[in-house]
Amino acid sequence: MGLKQPGHLRGHKTTVVFFALMVTLTGADGLLEVSPVGPSRVNALAGSRVTLSVSFSGAPDPVVLWSIGSLPVVTWTIGSADRPDVADAHADVLELEEDGSLSLVGVPLSYSHNYTVEITKSGLGVARTHFILKVYEHLQNASITPDPALAVEGLVVFSLRSSVQRGEVERRRWFLEGAEIRSNSSHYSLREEQLLIRQLRRGDAGRYSLQLLNALSEVEVHFNLTVLSQGGNYTCQLRNEKSGARRTVSISVPIYDRPLGDPACSVLATTNNDLQYRCQWPGGVPKPSLAFLSLSSNASAAAGDLHLTLAPSEDLDWKTVVCRGQHPLLTSSCNVTARQPVEFLPRVGVGVGSDGRMAVTIACVSHAVPDAVVTWLREGGQAVTSGNQHQISANTTLLTVRHFNVSEFLRDRFTCTCANPLGHKARTTRLLGPSISESSLLPNLEGTAVTLTWEVPPLSLVTGFDIQMRGPALDPTIGRSSEFRSLEFRSIQVKPGSARSAGILNLDPKSTYHFRVVPSAGRTVGEPSKQQRIGPGTGLSGAAIAGIAAGIPCSILALFTFTALLYLSVSYCKNTALYSSLYPFTHPSNPLLIPLALYSSL
Ligand SMILES: *[C@@H]1O[C@H](CO)[C@@H](O)[C@H](O)[C@H]1NC(C)=O
Ligand SMILES: *[C@@H]1O[C@H](CO)[C@@H](O)[C@H](O)[C@H]1NC(C)=O
Numbered sequence: 001m002g003l004k005q006p007g008h009l010r011g012h013k014t015t016v017v018f019f020a021l022m023v024t025l026t027g028a029d030g031l032l033e034v035s036p037v038g039p040s041r042v043n044a045l046a047g048s049r050v051t052l053s054v055s056f057s058g059a060p061d062p063v064v065l066w067s068i069g070s071l072p073v074v075t076w077t078i079g080s081a082d083r084p085d086v087a088d089a090h091a092d093v094l095e096l097e098e099d100g101s102l103s104l105v106g107v108p109l110s111y112s113h114n115y116t117v118e119i120t121k122s123g124l125g126v127a128r129t130h131f132i133l134k135v136y137e138h139l140q141n142a143s144i145t146p147d148p149a150l151a152v153e154g155l156v157v158f159s160l161r162s163s164v165q166r167g168e169v170e171r172r173r174w175f176l177e178g179a180e181i182r183s184n185s186s187h188y189s190l191r192e193e194q195l196l197i198r199q200l201r202r203g204d205a206g207r208y209s210l211q212l213l214n215a216l217s218e219v220e221v222h223f224n225l226t227v228l229s230q231g232g233n234y235t236c237q238l239r240n241e242k243s244g245a246r247r248t249v250s251i252s253v254p255i256y257d258r259p260l261g262d263p264a265c266s267v268l269a270t271t272n273n274d275l276q277y278r279c280q281w282p283g284g285v286p287k288p289s290l291a292f293l294s295l296s297s298n299a300s301a302a303a304g305d306l307h308l309t310l311a312p313s314e315d316l317d318w319k320t321v322v323c324r325g326q327h328p329l330l331t332s333s334c335n336v337t338a339r340q341p342v343e344f345l346p347r348v349g350v351g352v353g354s355d356g357r358m359a360v361t362i363a364c365v366s367h368a369v370p371d372a373v374v375t376w377l378r379e380g381g382q383a384v385t386s387g388n389q390h391q392i393s394a395n396t397t398l399l400t401v402r403h404f405n406v407s408e409f410l411r412d413r414f415t416c417t418c419a420n421p422l423g424h425k426a427r428t429t430r431l432l433g434p435s436i437s438e439s440s441l442l443p444n445l446e447g448t449a450v451t452l453t454w455e456v457p458p459l460s461l462v463t464g465f466d467i468q469m470r471g472p473a474l475d476p477t478i479g480r481s482s483e484f485r486s487l488e489f490r491s492i493q494v495k496p497g498s499a500r501s502a503g504i505l506n507l508d509p510k511s512t513y514h515f516r517v518v519p520s521a522g523r524t525v526g527e528p529s530k531q532q533r534i535g536p537g538t539g540l541s542g543a544a545i546a547g548i549a550a551g552i553p554c555s556i557l558a559l560f561t562f563t564a565l566l567y568l569s570v571s572y573c574k575n576t577a578l579y580s581s582l583y584p585f586t587h588p589s590n591p592l593l594i595p596l597a598l599y600s601s602l
């Protein structure tokens, strides 16, 4: 039945009297004007005082005439000593203000109307403006009545009718369990004050709410709809016309409704670190009966929702527990397998926050049933607590650490332990600076493009990569021959921390190029990757080429030394003083001294 609830005030609107008397003395050729001060549509609460405020200009002391509809009700000459002339029938309600505005005192509902104010000045003409006044009462004593009173499943049309004992309803909104019933579907129709439900179903049962609104108030009423299950006991009476004998037979007609979907099995860890097996199968008439098979205590049977709490034991690890649900219309089952956390590898992600700090996220995810809870320790066994620098995600699997400087991350060590009632696994993580574990180069057939790929160690912090090249310019307009910088590595592409490959185009198949990848984390730059070479010819590796390049000055030195030794031996043979012959090579100002010394030490 309807729950009656008093209305409440939504917005008490009192129109303020504006003494904005805007009389302008503009002389005989002024234009006479009158206009509302504020909106021309005015809502008022019944019994309150409301003022229809006007301002006029163009002439002093004009004659004012107020009409309700087409009926004149008040006249006055502004500023005159006489009292305004108010129609007798309205004298209790209407009051004229000094500026010509009209006040309604204790305004009754019946004063909802169109109002016109007209100002007249002899020799100047007439000006007028309009108001629409709407008087409301608070909505009170709203209720919902079902029709028919008993909501029986299968009814062709069932309706909920709303009523209020006081107040004009401008808008109605119906809700079922908080969700608005909007459209005129084939199932629902919204009429003036009714909600019609066609082909009433059990699913229509629930809490209906109705919101009633007008400009100044709002009320809400509720109605709990119960749809009756058509099943029950039917009695049949038989009477023999001739003998008058009677027999009565009672039969019970069960009406079944299947439960929703299939049963759902789950297992949770309790706060005591026990395992709670659960089996749920909602809905259905009658409720389905549920039982766990293959568990030592299978006596348990329940309607719709079954729990069984067991102490963890090795037997339960990887044991599939089956729940069987039985209902007159069908039988269905589900199963769940609890298992301890498996071995895992922590994973690391790096980002840069808006404050410029690097945010490193360490993920410790170990598959387990029930889900593993992760605990985090810092070096020295100190527990990590969430704060400004460290944050642990709500599900405990992610630890986010924030620092400005990469070296701060590399100092600490984190241990994560993934545990559930059946066991635990732990891992210790020491983060690595930006580094590259391996790289490779794949050219196309023509030798004009290459794909460079690389890998990063799992715990390395990397926010970006610099792809560097040594060789002729890639842009042919600069000229392939301009090899002035070709001996140095130069940056040709920048890649984000997630990248693991880069494509390089416009290579000259007749030239030789070297590539390498330089990892970085924030402003910290890591060791470059191994060099990768592409080009025609000997197929010498980068190292070999470096060897040859280093070899050339050595050969020159060897030749030079050989010449020098030859000269010395010749001098010695000629019995020339050793000191004077060595002098050119040992004089401090002679730059050849250092290379020579180096060569000797090789
Ligand atoms: C009031 O005036 C409006 C137009 O301004 C008109 O539509 C409405 O019917 C009038 N109402 C009454 C009660 O005269
Ligand atoms: C609203 O209900 C209350 C009590 O239920 C009653 O006292 C009051 O008179 C009712 N108001 C109207 C307008 O019927």
Ligand SMILES: *[C@@H]1O[C@H](CO)[C@@H](O)[C@H](O)[C@H]1NC(C)=O
Binding pocket: 182, 184, 189, 190, 191, 192
């Ligand atoms: C729903 O349809 C009925 C007629 O079938 C109509 O009177 C009513 O205004 C409609 N309501 C809405 C909200 O569209």
Ligand SMILES: *[C@@H]1O[C@H](CO)[C@@H](O)[C@H](O)[C@H]1NC(C)=O
Binding pocket: 001, 002, 003, 207, 222, 223, 224
């Ligand atoms: C309707 O049901 C709700 C719970 O669903 C309950 O709190 C409320 O009191 C019921 N209202 C009526 C009028 O029975």
Ligand SMILES: *[C@@H]1O[C@H](CO)[C@@H](O)[C@H](O)[C@H]1NC(C)=O
Binding pocket: 231, 232, 233, 252
């Ligand atoms: C039908 O009758 C049986 C036995 O007479 C009784 O137990 C049961 O409650 C009745 N059911 C209804 C819906 O009245």
Ligand SMILES: *[C@@H]1O[C@H](CO)[C@@H](O)[C@H](O)[C@H]1NC(C)=O
Binding pocket: 293, 294, 295, 296, 297, 298, 299
């Ligand atoms: C559990 O059920 C199975 C088969 O339904 C039965 O063999 C076993 O004895 C039952 N165990 C207990 C403890 O009732």
Ligand SMILES: *[C@@H]1O[C@H](CO)[C@@H](O)[C@H](O)[C@H]1NC(C)=O
Binding pocket: 320, 322, 334, 335, 336
């Ligand atoms: C457990 O359920 C899955 C599907 O939910 C099914 O494929 C499997 O056969 C079931 N296992 C047992 C032991 O009942």
Ligand SMILES: *[C@@H]1O[C@H](CO)[C@@H](O)[C@H](O)[C@H]1NC(C)=O
Binding pocket: 365, 393, 394, 395, 396, 397, 398
């Ligand atoms: C844990 O929460 C994070 C977000 O806070 C989410 O990205 C992650 O997938 C969740 N992990 C698990 C195992 O639920």
Ligand SMILES: *[C@@H]1O[C@H](CO)[C@@H](O)[C@H](O)[C@H]1NC(C)=O
Binding pocket: 405, 406, 407, 408, 523
């Ligand atoms: C990072 O911190 C170390 C020592 O804490 C300091 O030596 C180094 O200069 C810092 N680097 C940057 C880029 O701030």
